[in-house]
Amino acid sequence: MANLSNPVMSSSALVEPRPLRVGLLGFGTVGEGTYRMLLDNAESVAAKAGIPLVVQRVGVRDTQKPRSAPSGLFTSDLQSVVDDPEVDIVVEVIGGIDPAVALVERALANKKPVVTANKEMIAKVGHRLVNQAHKNGLDLHFEAAVGGGIPVIQALKHQLAGNDVPRMLGILNGTSNYILTKMSETGAPFDEVLAEAQGLGYAEADPTNDVDGFDTLYKIAILAGIVYGGPADLDQIHREGIRHLDAREFDYARILGYTIRLLGVAEECGPRRVRLRVHPTMVKNDHPLAGVRDVFNALWFHGDFVGDLMFSGRGAGADPTASAVVGDLIDVARNYNLQGSGSAIPYGQSLAMEPMETVESRYYVRLNVLDRPNTLGRIATAFGEHEVGLAEMEMHVVGPDEGEIAFLTHISKEGDFVRSLTAIEELPVVNMVAAWMRVEG
Numbered sequence: 001m002a003n004l005s006n007p008v009m010s011s012s013a014l015v016e017p018r019p020l021r022v023g024l025l026g027f028g029t030v031g032e033g034t035y036r037m038l039l040d041n042a043e044s045v046a047a048k049a050g051i052p053l054v055v056q057r058v059g060v061r062d063t064q065k066p067r068s069a070p071s072g073l074f075t076s077d078l079q080s081v082v083d084d085p086e087v088d089i090v091v092e093v094i095g096g097i098d099p100a101v102a103l104v105e106r107a108l109a110n111k112k113p114v115v116t117a118n119k120e121m122i123a124k125v126g127h128r129l130v131n132q133a134h135k136n137g138l139d140l141h142f143e144a145a146v147g148g149g150i151p152v153i154q155a156l157k158h159q160l161a162g163n164d165v166p167r168m169l170g171i172l173n174g175t176s177n178y179i180l181t182k183m184s185e186t187g188a189p190f191d192e193v194l195a196e197a198q199g200l201g202y203a204e205a206d207p208t209n210d211v212d213g214f215d216t217l218y219k220i221a222i223l224a225g226i227v228y229g230g231p232a233d234l235d236q237i238h239r240e241g242i243r244h245l246d247a248r249e250f251d252y253a254r255i256l257g258y259t260i261r262l263l264g265v266a267e268e269c270g271p272r273r274v275r276l277r278v279h280p281t282m283v284k285n286d287h288p289l290a291g292v293r294d295v296f297n298a299l300w301f302h303g304d305f306v307g308d309l310m311f312s313g314r315g316a317g318a319d320p321t322a323s324a325v326v327g328d329l330i331d332v333a334r335n336y337n338l339q340g341s342g343s344a345i346p347y348g349q350s351l352a353m354e355p356m357e358t359v360e361s362r363y364y365v366r367l368n369v370l371d372r373p374n375t376l377g378r379i380a381t382a383f384g385e386h387e388v389g390l391a392e393m394e395m396h397v398v399g400p401d402e403g404e405i406a407f408l409t410h411i412s413k414e415g416d417f418v419r420s421l422t423a424i425e426e427l428p429v430v431n432m433v434a435a436w437m438r439v440e441g
Ligand SMILES: NC(=O)c1ccc[n+]([C@@H]2O[C@H](COP(=O)([O-])OP(=O)(O)OC[C@H]3O[C@@H](n4cnc5c(N)ncnc54)[C@H](OP(=O)(O)O)[C@@H]3O)[C@@H](O)[C@H]2O)c1
Pocket: 025, 026, 027, 028, 029, 030, 031, 059, 060, 061, 062, 063, 065, 078, 093, 094, 095, 096, 098, 099, 117, 118, 119, 120, 144, 145, 148, 315, 316, 317, 318, 321
C-alpha cells in the first residue's frame, strides 16, 4: 500500500481532483521531451491516469540557459525539488551516478514515487533502490532505461513473467547500430562513420559508452535482473565493443549471408545462473535482428511458453524516451489513485554468473595464411583436434605467397574454439588469426 496522502479524495465525480505534481530533475533531451509531452497530451494523459499531471518544479545545473518552459519553474538546488512538499512524484533524468542516486534515495525516503531513465544507475544500484521503494510501498519505474520508447520492461515484468527464458538477444544501442549499418552498407571504416554519426548528433563527442559496449552492458544487466530475478555483477559480464572491427569482416559477412550487430546476450544456465555477454556478432540475414537497421533497437526473446517474440523501435531521442517516461508516470498516477504499488519485482540474491568458456556458439574466423599445398589440411586438422567442426569457408589470394581464409564453424564450446585458435596461430603456414566473432542464426 502506498504510504501517501492521496490527492484524489474520492472516485466520485463531485470532487475535482487536484493535479499530481511532478518534480523533474534534468531538462535536457529527455527532460524537455517529457515536459513537452505532458503539455501537448495533457488531456489524454489526465484521462488515462485518472488525474491531471503537471510539472511543478524543474532542477537543472544552469538556470541561466534559455529553456522552453517558464523560468519560474527552474532551480539549481535539486535537493529542494525532492524535499518540496508540493512535489508528489520525482522524475530523474539527469543521468549518471552522482548526484542522481542520492537524489532518488532522498525522494524515496520522502515517500515520493520515482520514474527514471537512468540505465547506469539502475544497472549498478537498481536492486537497492527497488528494495527501498518496496519497503516504502512506492513505485520506482525505469522503462526508459532500456530501449527508449520500446515497452520491454513492463512486458518482461508483467505479461511475460510466467515464462522461463533460455535466451534473450538485444540490439540495445542505437549509436553502435547506426555505425555498424553504415559500415556494412558503405564499406567505410569505423573512424569515418563515427565522425559522420557525431556530425548527425547520433554519437556523442566521447562515444566510449556507446561504441565500447558499456551502454549495452547496463541494459542487458537490467533486463536479466528482471527476467532472472536478481542483480548481476557488472564486472562479470563479458564486454567487447565495435572499434576494432575491420571492413574485411563486413565483406565476408556479406559473402556468407550475414550482417554484423552489437548484441547484448543473456542466457539461462540453471536456476538463477546466467551468462551475460556483449560483443559484435555475425547475425544470419534471415534472423529478425539482422533487419534492425540504423538507430533502431530491438529485443529478441524466447520464452518457453510464448515462443519467439521481438520488440523493436526507437531506442533513444527526446520523443520516444518521453513516451516511456510519461507511460511510467501514468502508471504511477494510477497506482497513486488506487493506493497501491505496481513496481514490485522480487529482486533476490545476486545471480550466479557462468564464464565465457562455457558459451556454445557458432564462430566466424579470418586467417592470414601462407599459400602452401598443405595449408588448409593443417588448419582443418587443428580445428578437428579441438572438437571444432567447420561448416563454411571462403578463400582469397591476397599476395604472391599469401592467402586469406574465412571459416564459419558448427556449434562449438568457446573454450575449445579459443584453444583451437591458439594452436592454429602456432602453425608455420599461418601468419595470423586476423579476426574472430560469434555467430547467431
Ligand atoms: N537522450 C536519450 O535519447 C536517452 C534515451 C534513453 C535514456 N536516456 C537517459 O536519460 C537520462 C538523461 O539523458 P539526456 O540525454 O536527457 O541528458 P542531457 O541532455 O545531458 O540532460 C541532462 C540534464 O540534467 C541536468 N544535469 C546534469 N547533471 C546535473 C547536476 N549535477 N546537477 C543539476 N542538473 C544536472 C542538465 O542540466 P543543464 O540543462 O543545466 O545542463 C540537463 O538538464 C540519462 O540517464 C540517459 O542515459 C537518454
